[in-house]
């Protein structure tokens with residue numbers, strides 16, 4: 001999707017257009033952007049996505065916090081008598097780092113609806129942080145592996161574990177994202193698998209973060225045999241609210257807005273036109289219609 005303004009077109013997480021807005025560094029939002037010479041983005045996003053492009057500022061546009069991962073931003077565009085906001089992925093509840101999305105007033109809103117299903121209402125983040133801390137402490141004689149996405153969620157889990165005095169073992173990829181977080185002022189204690197430091201730590205009880213696909217009981221059993229210590233596995237993902245993973249524990253830690261957050265965002269934005277670029281927003285619009293009888297218009 002692209003939006004015209006000031007005689008140019010801005011691509012929204014897309015290589016279309018004269019300049020591209022990159023909301024954040026998750027790969028589903030950076031497809032085809034390696035070739036781009038000019039982008040609108042935060043410096044953090046450019047680093048995390050390994051983009052060489054020049055960051056430019058366009059008149060009548062403004063970046064707003066998105067609260068999703070390091071550097072994530074929304075874009076507001078003022079022009080032709082209306083304000084357009086594109087959210088990218090957003091999270092409204094403050095995460096472990098205290099980041100949360102701004103809620104801008106706008107006429108036209110282009111918003112994610114990853115959890116646009118009314119059954120997705122997450123508990124407060126603090127409750128989930130405590131669940132993870134409790135599980136880690138209750139199983140302090142066992143090795144633990146926690147599956148999570150390597151950019152964004154992994155760094156949140158590292159910080160939660162640091163709060164328990166634990167420096168987890170992480171993959172090389174997660175470690176390199178952690179280094180970029182640190183470059184931008186977010187301290188994260190972790191050890192990269194294969195280093196002397198991690199090898200030494202893994203001769204005792206350890207906690208490791210693994211890619212989602214590795215967080216399975218069969219992999220934990222293999223580790224139990226290899227390290228001669230019982231190993232439990234868990235996942236940290238918003239999908240854990242309803243989806244059953246093949247793990248010993250699961251924590252519904254999300255870096256996306258849930259159904260109530262999305263509904264609140266749409267209402268507070270005052271938008272008269274709403275478009276969804278991810279997920280199904282029909283339940284959200286139905287819910288707003290029920291609330292006050294004057295729902296925004298859905299454009300597809």
Ligand SMILES: [Zn+2]
Pocket residue numbers: 024026068089
């Ligand atoms: Zn994302």
